[in-house]
Amino acid sequence: MACRISELVIDAADAERLAAFWCEVLGYVELGREDDGSIEIGPPVAGFGGPQPTLVLSPSTDPRRGKLPLHLDVSPTDRDQDAELERLLALGAKPVDIGQTGAETWHVLSDPEGNEFCLLRARIAPA
Incomplete structure (x- = not known):
């Protein structure tokens, strides 16, 4: 099991x-x-x-000790990646630079408390 x-x-x-x-x-x-x-x-x-x-x-209230060892990846379900990026930024996500080259197919963002997550390009069906 x-x-x-x-x-x-x-x-x-x-x-x-x-x-x-x-x-x-x-x-x-x-x-x-x-x-x-x-x-x-x-x-x-x-x-x-x-x-x-x-x-x-x-x-x-515990102080954060650097970068979290886990992050979430999200994929758009009803729009393309560019439109979803705009939506997430409007909700308060912030772009994060972790040394990307610019050739990546994903965007690294952070939520309002600085927790990193990635917006992937692949569109997937809603659950």
Whole structure:
């Protein structure tokens, strides 16, 4: 038997802001809140346990120690990469320079708290 990723937990200085950002990026909705201020977001129909993992934005005041060892890759579902890049920038994503050559087929961005993610070129079907 195998496992599958059911949720990703991300420490956040401002869980509300990060949850709102990622809901807009991914088309997710708020699924629940915990007493500690954590906010779980996920696909509107499937929710937890569906084919896509949920995200849990967990409030933290711990100082960040450099670059996260994990980042998310996202792909556009209903528009081309250029249009999706414009949308993500309008939502508050910022371009990040990690030494790209300019020949890459992806864009490196960061969310409002500086967590890096990549926008891939390949368009995929919505889940």
